[in-house]
Amino acid sequence: xxxxxxxxxxxxxxxxxxxxxxxxxxxxxxxxxxxxxxxxxxxxxxxxxxxxxxxxxxxxxxxxxxxxxxxxxxxxxxxxxxxxxxxxxxxxxxxxxxxxxxxxxxxxxxxxxxxxxxxxxxxxxxxxxxxxxxxxxxxxxxxxxxxxxxxxxxxxxxxxxxxxxxxxxxxxxxxxxxxxxxxxxxxxxxxxxxxxxxxxxxxxxxxxxxxxxxxxxxxxxxxxxxxxxxxxxxxxxxxxxxxxxxxxxxxxxxxxxxxxxxxxxxxxxxxxxxxx
Amino acid sequence: xxxxxxxxxxxxxxxxxxxxxxxxxxxxxxxxxxxxxxxxxxxxxxxxxxxxxxxxxxxxxxxxxxxxxxxxxxxxxxxxxxxxxxxxxxxxxxxxxxxxxxxxxxxxxxxxxxxxxxxxxxxxxxxxxxxxxxxxxxxxxxxxxxxxxxxxxxxxxxxxxxxxxxxxxxxxxxxxxxxxxxxxxxxxxxxxxxxxxxxxxxxxxxxxxxxxxxxxxxxxxxxxxxxxxxxxxxxxxxxxxxxxxxxxxxxxxxxxxxxxxxxxxxxxxxxxxxxx
Numbered sequence: 001x002x003x004x005x006x007x008x009x010x011x012x013x014x015x016x017x018x019x020x021x022x023x024x025x026x027x028x029x030x031x032x033x034x035x036x037x038x039x040x041x042x043x044x045x046x047x048x049x050x051x052x053x054x055x056x057x058x059x060x061x062x063x064x065x066x067x068x069x070x071x072x073x074x075x076x077x078x079x080x081x082x083x084x085x086x087x088x089x090x091x092x093x094x095x096x097x098x099x100x101x102x103x104x105x106x107x108x109x110x111x112x113x114x115x116x117x118x119x120x121x122x123x124x125x126x127x128x129x130x131x132x133x134x135x136x137x138x139x140x141x142x143x144x145x146x147x148x149x150x151x152x153x154x155x156x157x158x159x160x161x162x163x164x165x166x167x168x169x170x171x172x173x174x175x176x177x178x179x180x181x182x183x184x185x186x187x188x189x190x191x192x193x194x195x196x197x198x199x200x201x202x203x204x205x206x207x208x209x210x211x212x213x214x215x216x217x218x219x220x221x222x223x224x225x226x227x228x229x230x231x232x233x234x235x236x237x238x239x240x241x242x243x244x245x246x247x248x249x250x251x252x253x254x255x256x257x258x259x260x261x262x263x264x265x266x267x268x269x270x271x272x273x274x275x276x
Numbered sequence: 277x278x279x280x281x282x283x284x285x286x287x288x289x290x291x292x293x294x295x296x297x298x299x300x301x302x303x304x305x306x307x308x309x310x311x312x313x314x315x316x317x318x319x320x321x322x323x324x325x326x327x328x329x330x331x332x333x334x335x336x337x338x339x340x341x342x343x344x345x346x347x348x349x350x351x352x353x354x355x356x357x358x359x360x361x362x363x364x365x366x367x368x369x370x371x372x373x374x375x376x377x378x379x380x381x382x383x384x385x386x387x388x389x390x391x392x393x394x395x396x397x398x399x400x401x402x403x404x405x406x407x408x409x410x411x412x413x414x415x416x417x418x419x420x421x422x423x424x425x426x427x428x429x430x431x432x433x434x435x436x437x438x439x440x441x442x443x444x445x446x447x448x449x450x451x452x453x454x455x456x457x458x459x460x461x462x463x464x465x466x467x468x469x470x471x472x473x474x475x476x477x478x479x480x481x482x483x484x485x486x487x488x489x490x491x492x493x494x495x496x497x498x499x500x501x502x503x504x505x506x507x508x509x510x511x512x513x514x515x516x517x518x519x520x521x522x523x524x525x526x527x528x529x530x531x532x533x534x535x536x537x538x539x540x541x542x543x544x545x546x547x548x549x550x551x552x
Contacts, residue, residue, distance in 0.1 A: 008497065008525075009533035061338050061532060067540075221284070249284075256337060257285035264343075 001132055004029065010070035011036040014060065019128060023120040024083040025113060030125065030134060031060035031078035035070045044139035044274035045075045046127065049121065049155075051146030052180075053099045056080045059145065064260040065267060071125070079121055081147065083114035096184055099254035102175075103151035104199050106188035115188055122155055141270040143167040145259055146224070149216075150175060152235075153201035160211050165273030167215040167266045169259050170222055173233035174202040180227040192203055202229070205236040215269045216243035217262045219252030277408055286346035287312040290336065295404060299396040302357040305478065306401065307336035307354035308409065311346045318412035320550035321351045321405065322543070325397065325420030325427040328456075329375045332356045335421065340536040341543060348547035351411055356396055356425065359390035372460055378451075379427035380475050382464035391464055398431055417546040419443040421535055422500070425492075426451060429477035429509075436487050440550030443491040443542045445535050446498055449509035450478040456503040478505070481512040490520035491545045493538045495528030502552060 004016040012035040023027040037043050046069065050059050071078050082088075082101035083129045089110035090097035097111075106115035130137045142163045144152035149171025156166040175181020176196045179226070185196045197203045214237070218230050230246070237244045252258040280292040288311040297304040313319050322345065326335050335341070336354045345352050358364075358377035365386035366373035373387075382391035404411040418439045420428035425447025432442040439485020454471045461472045473479045492511070494506050506522070513520045528534040 006526040007529055007531045007533040008495070008537075010537045014533050064340050064343065064536070066533070066536070067340065219284070251284040253283055255283045257283040257290050257342070260340070260342070261284075261286045 001128065007038065009033065010066050011042065012038065012066070012070050014066060016056065021120055021124060022126045023116045026083040026085045026088060028083070028120065029080055031056045033060070033066050033069055033076040034133065035073050035075060037073035038075060038134045042134045042136035043073050043075050044141070045135045045137075046270050046274070047076060047077050047121070047140065047142040047144070047152070049079065049103065049144030049148030049151040051082070051144075052095050054081050054148075055099070058256070059259070061176045062256040062260065064263045068264050068267035068271075069196065072267060072275070074267065074271060074274060075133070077125070077129060080264070088114045093224055095128050096187055097120050100147065100184065102147060102199070103154065104185070104188050104189065107195070108153040108188060109188045111188050118155070121151065121268065122159060124146065139164060139274045141165040141274055143169070143266055143270065144171070146228075147172055147180070150201060150207070154199050154204060156212060157201065157204040157208060157210050158198060163212050165184050165270045166210060166212050167269060169262065169266070170218045170224070170228060170254050171201065171216060171233075172228055174200060174229035176200045177232065178227050178229050180224070202232040202236045205233060205240060205242060209240050209242050213267060213269075213273060214242065216244065216246045217249055217265070218247070219249050219254065221257050222254045223249055224254050277404065282548040285309065286342050287374070288314065288342070288346050289444075289499070290342060292332065295470070296372060297396055297400060299392045299400045302361045302364060303358055304359070304396065305332050307332045308405065309342050309345055310409065310467050311351060313349035314351060314410045318410045319345040319349050319351050320415035320417070321353060321411045321413075323353050323355070323397070323416065323418040323420070323428070323544050325355065325379065325418070325424030326357050327420075327422030327424050327506040328371050330357050330424075331375070334432050334532070335535070338532040338536065340539045343401040344540050344543035344547075345489045346425055348543060348551070350543065350547055350550060351409070352528060353401070353405060355401055358393065364390045371456065372463055376460065378423060378424065378460045378464065378475070379430065380464050383471070384466045385534070387464050394454070395429070397427065398435060401540060412448060415440060415550045417550055419445070419542055419546070420447070422530065423448055426477060430475050430480060433477065433480040433486050434474060439488050441546045442486060442488050443545055445538065445542070446494045446504060446530050447477065447492060447509075450476060450505035452476045452479065453508065454498070454505050457547070469475065478508040478512045481509060481516060485516050485518050489545075490518065491542060492520065492524070493525055493542070495530065495534050496524050496526050497528060498530045500530050
């Protein structure tokens with residue numbers, strides 16, 4: 001693992017690190033914020049998975065997570081959203097290929113060799129963090145935005161017992177019924193829709209639910225509302241009687257201005273679960 | 277004036293606007309955050325001037341000013357750092373030309389026609405804001421980072437009575453004695469050092485001082501410490517018995533992670549002056 005940069009931030013350290021990934025077969029880069037408390041021993045870890053077109057950097061610089069994470073004594077990891085490199089398959093569209101890994105393990109060509117983002121985020125990166133940093137692997141929480149909200153929800157439901165709390169900002173809720181989902185799952189996973197089901201938060205909520213408290217914020221003026229299908233997940237949550245807060249925030253859109261506005265609430269929500 | 281974008285943010289609106297500038301003879305773009313209180317009438321205005329290579333966008337998305345500005349009921353304006361456009365003179369170096377206006381009115385060719393950033397920030401843009409937005413021109417404060425900290429300090433001392441409070445993050449303090457200054461002043465203002473003096477915060481502090489409280493934060497690990505010359509301004513402030521806080525922040529560098537860490541303190545500092 002190589003240190004790309006480390007900056008003092010709210011009394012802790014915002015680092016950027018790269019490493020050779022077995023899962024993706026590429027060099028991967030991630031951001032990790034360590035709060036001041038990490039100097040005294042292992043701290044809980046909050047994952048923040050980013051959306052389409054993002055790298056590890058966008059949320060790290062624009063979401064405003066560090067302020068409250070510092071106070072709450074929580075580390076925050078910002079993974080990349082896809083493999084990178086000249087030999088990694090890509091597409092001209094912004095929502096397929098690089099920057100659009102959708103947190104799945106691709107089974108289809110040309111994506112299969114490197115697009116193994118589920119394994120990377122679910123297994124390889126957590127193991128690396130626990131080995132290299134003062135992180136307590138027994139206290140993890142997860143959040144994300146848009147495609148990353150989809151990632152947070154599906155990882156949390158797909159890995160029971162892993163996360164103590166789960167949240168999402170404007171998540172893609174029902175990708176098997178959305179152009180943000182069918183296109184990518186078709187490419188990465190092939191035409192068999194059975195393989196898609198374990199990557200659809202609404203279907204997973206209907207089938208198995210979530211073993212942790214859940215907070216979702218989505219703006220009423222989100223320009224991608226039709227693609228997110230918040231209503232489908234809200235229906236499934238209510239039907240299941242899942243412990244959850246779904247907040248439709250008046251006038252907010254899909255941007256980082258929306259995310260940063262409600263980030264304090266999300267970090268406080270996770271802090272309560274991680275420290276109880 | 278054209279609206280480029282408006283995003284709901286902390287209950288207010290983060291807007292980006294463009295207009296045809298008489299001062300620069302170009303189209304100029306700026307960011308303006310209006311807090312929720314602006315819906316009920318004019319609010320105070322905090323200027324944030326950015327550093328080398330920045331546009332209006334960097335601080336607007338990465339400095340974290342909106343959270344506390346929303347609470348404090350203060351608007352925040354993020355101007356661009358230079359004129360832009362194909363017919364605007366430029367230089368290959370990152371610290372001259374576009375993104376590096378240094379908040380002066382250039383007298384020399386090829387810079388003179390468009391590089392009139394002092395007039396733009398001191399006169400034209402404030403008049404536009406007062407006309408187009410619910411801003412109270414009698415309650416203004418100013419801050420900035422690096423080259424923008426230099427701008428904040430020199431504008432404040434050059435325009436007595438204009439600002440109720442002044443702050444800066446890692447400002448260029450003594451440009452007439454720094455490679456971040458002599459190069460640019462030589463290009464924009466010519467070889468006569470007399471014309472440079474009214475753009476050097478340390479010289480102005482020695483000569484006239486500041487009619488408002490001042491807060492300066494600079495990191496002890498700032499990678500550009502030798503160029504900033506904080507020690508010269510600190511000396512001048514102490515010698516003058518200027519009301520000021522100069523804080524050397526242990527372990528912090530020159531980045532937006534440093535800025536965002538101390539932004540809450542700066543907005544609170546300005547709020548106290550603007551609302552008293």
